[in-house]
Amino acid sequence: MHHSGPDRRRAAWQVAWRATLLGVALSLLGGCAQLGYYGQSLSGHLSLVRAAKPVDEWLAQPDLDPSLRRQLALTVSLREFASAQLGLPDNDSYRRYADLKRGAAVWNVVATPELSLQLRTWCYPIMGCAGYRGYFKPEAAQAMAAELRSQGLEPYVYGVPAYSSLGWSNWLGGDPLLNTFIQYPEGQLARMLFHELAHQVAYASDDTTFNESFATAVEQLGVARWLATRPDALKEDEQARVRQDQVQVLLRTGREQLQSVFQSTASDDEKRAAKAEVFVRLRRDYEVLKRDQWGGDTRYDRWIAGLNTAALAIQGSYTDLVPDFIRLFERQGQDWPRFYAEVRRLAALPREARRAELAQGVVATSEVRSDRVDAPTPN
Template sequence: MILTRNWFALLPAILLCACSTVKFYTQAIGGQTEIWRKARPNEQVLADPTVAEKVKQRLRLIEELRTFAASDLRLPTKSFGKYCDLKRPYVVWVVYAAPEFSAEGKTWWYPLVGGLKYRGFFTERDAKQEADKLKEKGYDVFVGGVEAYSTLGYLADPVLNTFLHRSDAELAELIFHELTHAKVFVPGDTDFNEAFATANAEDGVRRWLRAKGNVRGLRAYEQSLNKSREVVRLMLSTRERLKKVYAATHASVEAERLAKSRVFDGMLKEAADIGPYVKLHIHHAPETWNNARLNTVATYYTMVPGFERLLKEKSGDLEAFHREVAAMRKLNNEQRMKILGTTPSHD
């Protein structure tokens, strides 16, 4: 999830919105204010004898990661200098939606950042209420808890208790991912922004592990990525099959729903045949598989191979890579997709 800039700058836009939109921004301002109020500088937390050692250990690691991000990854490190314990498992709950017979996600417009393919809420109750409204309008909907988000470097985002449970490599990937959003962000292109942050963060983790001489950790990280990619490939191929279903002519809505259901049933069967890791992830809450849930993966991974290829073309030169990506801000979404080896869908 991405939030941005001074909330007071949003007030004129909020005053012109419908009541439901005013409610959304009000809860967003309240949630962000809670984080500001509870955040303390890392050095204060590290010196506090009442703070658990496991929290301090993660903060020390994050300080190491921030230093590496600045020196080796050329990333801005304004964020993660403070710590905030929200005493809940997620910082926000995000709503994704898509039409019943379309693989393309619904987009919400926000001041300053343009269209994004999700709506974030600081309470699960509010997220579920929004999801119920969308379901009543006929949308496929998925709600998921999120452990971190970025304000794109406009604000100094703190470390949150919600993501300290991650392994060292997973924590490094999250930190590098969110810092990447502050490096380059294209308003209105969710897929581009998230895929760039994903590719850049994964590369950053590899560099960090190599710099530490952690061969075993690097091998484990690569194995983890390979397993995750199996899940991603299955989900993206399922999405492509659905596009063909939606593009076809059907005798009735019921027939189209049946064809859609068969695609998802096929995905579950294929997951079981591939192996236990894929089955574990795909078969989790199988009743929630729909267009919206598939888009949570498409948003983050569809363009990743294109960014990986671009970084390779730059011989691993991060400054050249980042300049090339930043230059794409001048292009439209379709032009960026073409450069990155993907094509826009029109289902």
């Protein structure tokens, strides 16, 4: 819907009024120590909403940058595909665009104990508990990291190009497309949209790995279907996908080695030394991979250099359960609504029961139909 004149002003007042009500609700749910955090979260999200305007309004501008025009037009097709072919929500999210004039939507802080891969968690109204804490200003994220470091934890701060409000902000205009990811190559842009929309389908309030792995499975299955009929984009995507998978293998190996170190009976000093060696080995293997197979591609250099235990832990949350979700999709006959219904059922279970059923392949719904076509090979 387009707003102009009084309609646009009325829409702006509605956004402000709804935001005020949300702020009151948050103040009732949190103590004084949390109000500052909730305040920056609310104002930061509202700044995104207010900066965004419908994609068709951007496309109507005759002087719009051609590359931005191309990418925005692509998102229209991706958004339609997401709802029509993947069963993802057909709502206001990702139908508006905002240029934030910065390189990240938010900055996340994650942390682990020095000798553990267990993420520290924070609990919030609406979304429950998660293994990260997001800030709309990098200085605030770094301040939080310093506080965690003073508590003996090992923090990691990273910029996030997009995040999901889990659908609750659709009444404020929906989660917008952002300059932080709009220029991604086609396959990567598709992954971003499918992943974030998946968070609006199912969400376990106490299980970051379940939530992120589910969204990653949806993005992998979805982008395979999208690219299956777009050979040029598929070819462009293949190299980046292969290299990303190779990096994930290195990270998974590093996590497994660290887990073995942390669970051993060695002394803490011995564990610290072994931990340092794991990171030396990981970076060395990366340099060999880059030199021997990538022709010197440096795109991951800065990220690999900054890795620590917390960074490895949060990366694992995006991938560890993906194979289980893909198998679940197959057991549901590659039927998106049935798959989502089963994931929602699992999300409502206690965490241990949820994980056990997902790992064991328990199917609580009716028998899988046999008339489904095979899904393309996932990423």
